[in-house]
Amino acid sequence: MRKFFTALAAVAVIGLIAGAASAEIKKVRIGTEGAYPPFNYIDENGKLRGFDVEIAQALCDAMKAECEFVVQDWDGIIPGLLAKKYDAIIASMSITEERKKKVDFTDKYYNTPAKFVQRKGAGHKIILEDGVDTVADVSKVHLNKEGLKGKTIAVQRATIHENFLRDTLGDVVTIRAYATQDEANMDLVSGRVDLVLADSVALDDGFLKTEAGKDFEFVGPGFTDRKWFGDGAGIAVRKDDTELREALNKALKQILADGTYKKINDKYFDFDVYGG
Amino acid sequence: MDLSIVWESLPRLFQGSLLTVEITALSVVIGLALAIPLAMMRLARNPFVWMPVYAYIFYFRGTPFIVQLFLIYYGSGQFRDALDAAGLWPFFREAYFCAVLALTLNTAAYTAEILRGAIQAVPHGEIEAARACGMSRALLYRRIILPKAFRLALPAYSNEVVFLLQTTSIVSIIALMDLTGVARVIIARSFEPYKLFLTAAVFYLVMTYAILFAFRKVEHWLSGHLRERPSAEKEAAAAAEAVALR
Numbered sequence: 001m002r003k004f005f006t007a008l009a010a011v012a013v014i015g016l017i018a019g020a021a022s023a024e025i026k027k028v029r030i031g032t033e034g035a036y037p038p039f040n041y042i043d044e045n046g047k048l049r050g051f052d053v054e055i056a057q058a059l060c061d062a063m064k065a066e067c068e069f070v071v072q073d074w075d076g077i078i079p080g081l082l083a084k085k086y087d088a089i090i091a092s093m094s095i096t097e098e099r100k101k102k103v104d105f106t107d108k109y110y111n112t113p114a115k116f117v118q119r120k121g122a123g124h125k126i127i128l129e130d131g132v133d134t135v136a137d138v139s140k141v142h143l144n145k146e147g148l149k150g151k152t153i154a155v156q157r158a159t160i161h162e163n164f165l166r167d168t169l170g171d172v173v174t175i176r177a178y179a180t181q182d183e184a185n186m187d188l189v190s191g192r193v194d195l196v197l198a199d200s201v202a203l204d205d206g207f208l209k210t211e212a213g214k215d216f217e218f219v220g221p222g223f224t225d226r227k228w229f230g231d232g233a234g235i236a237v238r239k240d241d242t243e244l245r246e247a248l249n250k251a252l253k254q255i256l257a258d259g260t261y262k263k264i265n266d267k268y269f270d271f272d273v274y275g276g
Numbered sequence: 277m278d279l280s281i282v283w284e285s286l287p288r289l290f291q292g293s294l295l296t297v298e299i300t301a302l303s304v305v306i307g308l309a310l311a312i313p314l315a316m317m318r319l320a321r322n323p324f325v326w327m328p329v330y331a332y333i334f335y336f337r338g339t340p341f342i343v344q345l346f347l348i349y350y351g352s353g354q355f356r357d358a359l360d361a362a363g364l365w366p367f368f369r370e371a372y373f374c375a376v377l378a379l380t381l382n383t384a385a386y387t388a389e390i391l392r393g394a395i396q397a398v399p400h401g402e403i404e405a406a407r408a409c410g411m412s413r414a415l416l417y418r419r420i421i422l423p424k425a426f427r428l429a430l431p432a433y434s435n436e437v438v439f440l441l442q443t444t445s446i447v448s449i450i451a452l453m454d455l456t457g458v459a460r461v462i463i464a465r466s467f468e469p470y471k472l473f474l475t476a477a478v479f480y481l482v483m484t485y486a487i488l489f490a491f492r493k494v495e496h497w498l499s500g501h502l503r504e505r506p507s508a509e510k511e512a513a514a515a516a517e518a519v520a521l522r
Contacts, residue, residue: 075460079469102467154451158464176371176451177461183350183449190353192369 025247027066030056031086034071035180037206038268039092042071051273054264055109055255056090059235062251062260073179075158078102081236087244089236092199094160096230103236106248109261111232111275113222114161115200116153117188117208119215124148124195126220134222138168141221145172152176154184154193161197164228181206188216195219201273232275282475285462289472292458293479299372299454300441300483303379307440310380311387312422318392329388336385341443344382349374349450375447383440390436394429395421427498434491438484445480455479 032040032052040050048069060067070086081089081103095105113134118124127135128142135141149172155162157177165175178184181198185207188196196203200222207213223229235252237245255261256274265273317329336344352359352368359365367373398421406420448457459476463469 075464076469078467079463082467098465099467157460162464177464178451179449183451186350186353187451190350190356190369192353192371 025063025065025244027068028060028063028088028244029068029070029086030060031070031072031077031080031089032056032091033074033077033180035074035182036092036202039202040090041206051110051264051268052090052092054267055261058255058260058264059090059248059251062254063247065247074156075179078236081238084238087237087241088248092202092233093236094230095232095234096160096163096228098163099230099236102239104239104241104245105234105236106245107252108232108234108275109252110273111224112199112201112273113224114164114197114229115203115218115222116220117196117198117203117213117216118194118219119188119191120217122194122219124151124219132221134224136224136226138223138225138227143168145169148173150174151194152192153195153197154178154187155197156181156184159198160228160230161199164223164225165197167228185212189213201269205268279471281462281466281468282471285459285472285475288458288462289455289475289479292453292455293483295453296441296444296455297483299376299379299447299452300437300444302376303383303440303444304437306376307380307383307387310384311391314384314388315391315395316417318388319395333385333389336382337389341378341382342446342449345375345378345446345450348378371447371450371452374450375444375452379440379444379447382443383436386436386439387433390429390432391425393432394425397428398424430491430495430498434488437487437491441483441487442480 032048034040034042034048036050036052038050040048040052043049048071053069056069057067070080072080072085074091077089077091077093078099080086089103092110093099093105095108099105116124116126125144125147128144132141148169152174153165153169154176155165155178157179162175162177165173169175176184176187176193178187181202184193184196184198185203187193189212196207200218203218208216208218235245235248237248261274314329314333317325318333320326348368349371352374356365359368402420402424403416406416411419444454445456447454448460451457453461455476459472463472466472
């Protein structure tokens with residue numbers, strides 16, 4: 001009799017585990033920043049919008065899950081995920097080695113280079129080499145340390161751009177780290193800082209193409225060095241949440257294949273942000 | 277628990293605390309210097325004198341500090357040309373200046389209100405007595421009203437200084453590397469908010485304790501006349517005892 005119960009219990013346990021593993025994900029809480037146009041921002045009606053938000057919605061539709069968005073300041077966005085305030089971060093977060101120590105990432109869902117912006121005609125020189133479009137390995141070019149000495153550069157706090165600046169130019173320039181990209185841009189406009197470094201698309205659509213950014217321009221090459229900029233933007237999930245990660249990866253493949261991704265891409269950009 | 281990140285961060289957090297102490301001290305000193313005339317103007321009978329001061333105090337007490345700081349820092353950025361023309365831009369360009377300016381204006385408003393209450397609480401009899409002695413208005417303020425008002429205001433003012441210290445944690449939003457700002461920069465790469473903010477909290481507690489300790493000393497020093505004196509009888513008894521023991 002006892003054996004029978006043991007067997008029954010074992011069957012029940014196995015059943016539970018199997019049941020949990022195959023249970024569909026019904027609801028996903030998604031953390032995003034809401035201050036990074038055109039990727040994620042809050043419009044004048046207080047609604048969350050942007051490329052990240054629509055991709056997130058498309059992924060949830062593909063997973064047949066319900067999505068709930070949680071807005072969280074950027075520098076607390078990983079701690080918020082670890083504290084289970086939400087289950088995934090879809091907020092243009094680059095997949096980097098540093099972050100991988102704390103969270104897991106899905107495959108990338110877009111990849112765009114980082115660039116500097118200056119006031120038009122300011123004539124800053126970022127690297128000594130001429131005619132370089134993209135820098136995939138910073139050690140192969142020469143940053144213009146001499147010319148940038150004493151300059152002030154603005155970045156958003158807790159970003160790959162801040163890390164890159166601190167590691168490559170931190171010894172010669174003053175770095176000012178702001179809570180949001182908009183605040184960094186505002187201080188470029190007011191003239192408190194000489195340069196801003198950020199994602200090129202965020203700078204282009206969120207700043208250069210706006211009224212405030214009309215006197216400013218890109219300077220220097222695009223930076224894509226994997227050491228800092230990683231493999232593009234991915235979706236971060238908690239390390240033990242393999243199931244959600246796999247479901248998101250599957251959904252991502254699906255929306256890339258069925259044209260949903262391209263539709264969202266074309267709504268926001270006139271080029272392919274998915275990258276090579 | 278691995279505390280090496282805390283240990284490694286201590287020198288940088290200490291650096292940040294120095295900035296916190298610096299901007300707190302500067303704002304407290306300038307703010308107090310501004311608050312004394314403001315409190316007196318607030319009590320003036322002439323509406324052209326008290327109304328602007330009332331409006332200023334009302335604004336700074338009625339709005340959150342973060343809004344005041346944003347207005348002064350990013351607001352001044354919008355008026356760069358005008359400030360340039362007036363030669364003020366080199367000041368407003370610096371986040372440090374904007375932070376101290378905002379903190380000073382904020383604390384001056386609160387302190388003026390504390391002092392106003394204290395001045396009004398000076399017993400009428402003391403003022404009458406001074407007048408009866410023929411003191412002029414200036415002398416009356418200098419010898420009687422202000423010293424008494426300071427003693428009365430001290431407990432409330434120590435609160436204001438502690439609040440100001442806590443308020444400085446907001447200046448990191450304009451990219452100043454105060455204690456909170458440094459903690460945030462370290463968290464950005466280590467993703468250890470609990471350990472670092474707890475450590476920063478300990479730093480703040482130590483600073484708060486230092487402020488409270490200093491105020492206790494000042495209060496003790498200013499209230500000697502209120503404490504029980506060693507009475508003549510007790511002293512005589514002690515002396516007699518000493519003689520008997522010999």
